[in-house]
Amino acid sequence: PFSFSCKTPFSAGQRKAGVDKGPIHLVEAGLVDQLTEIGWKVKFDGHHQFEEVSAADDPQIGKLRNPRLVSRVTEAVAKAVGEHVQNGELPVTLGGDHSLAMGTISGTLSKYPDACVIWVDAHADINTPETTDSGNIHGMPVSFLLGLEGTKIPEFSWIKPLLTPDRLVYIGLRDIDDGEKKILKEHNIKAFSMHEVDKYGIGKVVELALDHVNAKRDRPIHLSFDVDAMDPTVAPSTGTPVRGGLTFREGHYICEAVQETGLLVAFDLVEVNPSLADAASVQATVAVGCSLVRAALGETLL
Numbered sequence: 001p002f003s004f005s006c007k008t009p010f011s012a013g014q015r016k017a018g019v020d021k022g023p024i025h026l027v028e029a030g031l032v033d034q035l036t037e038i039g040w041k042v043k044f045d046g047h048h049q050f051e052e053v054s055a056a057d058d059p060q061i062g063k064l065r066n067p068r069l070v071s072r073v074t075e076a077v078a079k080a081v082g083e084h085v086q087n088g089e090l091p092v093t094l095g096g097d098h099s100l101a102m103g104t105i106s107g108t109l110s111k112y113p114d115a116c117v118i119w120v121d122a123h124a125d126i127n128t129p130e131t132t133d134s135g136n137i138h139g140m141p142v143s144f145l146l147g148l149e150g151t152k153i154p155e156f157s158w159i160k161p162l163l164t165p166d167r168l169v170y171i172g173l174r175d176i177d178d179g180e181k182k183i184l185k186e187h188n189i190k191a192f193s194m195h196e197v198d199k200y201g202i203g204k205v206v207e208l209a210l211d212h213v214n215a216k217r218d219r220p221i222h223l224s225f226d227v228d229a230m231d232p233t234v235a236p237s238t239g240t241p242v243r244g245g246l247t248f249r250e251g252h253y254i255c256e257a258v259q260e261t262g263l264l265v266a267f268d269l270v271e272v273n274p275s276l277a278d279a280a281s282v283q284a285t286v287a288v289g290c291s292l293v294r295a296a297l298g299e300t301l302l
């Protein structure tokens with residue numbers, strides 16, 4: 001089986017320097033060898049370099065920050081991921097900020113239009129250009145993928161809104177803007193917040209999540225994992241940490257259970273920012289990131 005590792009050093013979807021350095025820390029922690037050791041043939045084409053878009057050339061579109069740069073990079077990611085899924089490989093995209101998922105999920109949908117998306121995150125990332133406060137596009141990828149009102153802007157015309165609300169489910173939510181809560185309700189989007197994780201336990205939550213988007217377990221799964229879904233004591237070095245997150249085991253259980261379905265076709269691990277904490281905290285966050293990738297790609301405890 002092939003896994004493909006796209007190391008995607010990208011940070012223009014948010015404002016904190018350093019998240020573009022996430023991928024290199026994950027690779028330098030030995031992730032490629034670790035995946036080889038669990039039986040994958042890893043094609044690692046180095047760290048993606050993207051066309052530069054100067055701030056001067058980046059048009060002012062409402063509050064959006066770096067819209068042209070984010071659009072160009074995510075379009076390039078969509079193409080790269082699309083090629084790899086076409087080749088029967090399993091793209092593992094290491095971010096970089098979560099705006100990358102506009103590219104990775106578009107890539108997956110180009111081959112698997114019926115794929116379902118499991119979005120593991122403290123945040124819903126479903127603001128639109130109209131509801132956003134910050135203009136940071138890493139808080140908006142899901143609204144673009146769904147083609148919500150206000151996301152049909154020429155700069156992002158390459159996005160084919162193939163994702164539908166019934167094929168999206170969240171796990172780990174605990175920091176949702178009012179505008180996002182409204183959107184989630186309006187579109188009946190299923191979300192298992194940390195309240196449900198406490199109430200039902202992670203085993204039941206994953207089962208319910210899969211029942212919702214993949215009742216017959218016959219749909220390909222794209223798992224998009226924002227490392228800030230984990231509790232900040234587990235993964236501290238990330239841009240928008242929120243207390244009360246997933247334990248080390250809960251995060252790994254999600255990856256293990258999705259892997260067990262045999263339906264995983266693409267995996268993202270994003271928002272590791274190695275410039276935000278002391279060396280020990282960075283090392284701990286990178287180690288958890290590598291471990292989550294291994295779990296999603298089949299590493300088992302027994």
Ligand SMILES: N/C(=N\O)NCCC[NH3+]
Nearest residue numbers: 121123125138139226240
């Ligand atoms: N980590 C983030 N998304 O997952 N930050 C942006 C969202 C803040 N509302």
Ligand SMILES: [Mn+2]
Nearest residue numbers: 098121125226
């Ligand atoms: Mn996110």
Ligand SMILES: [Mn+2]
Nearest residue numbers: 122123226228
């Ligand atoms: Mn997040």
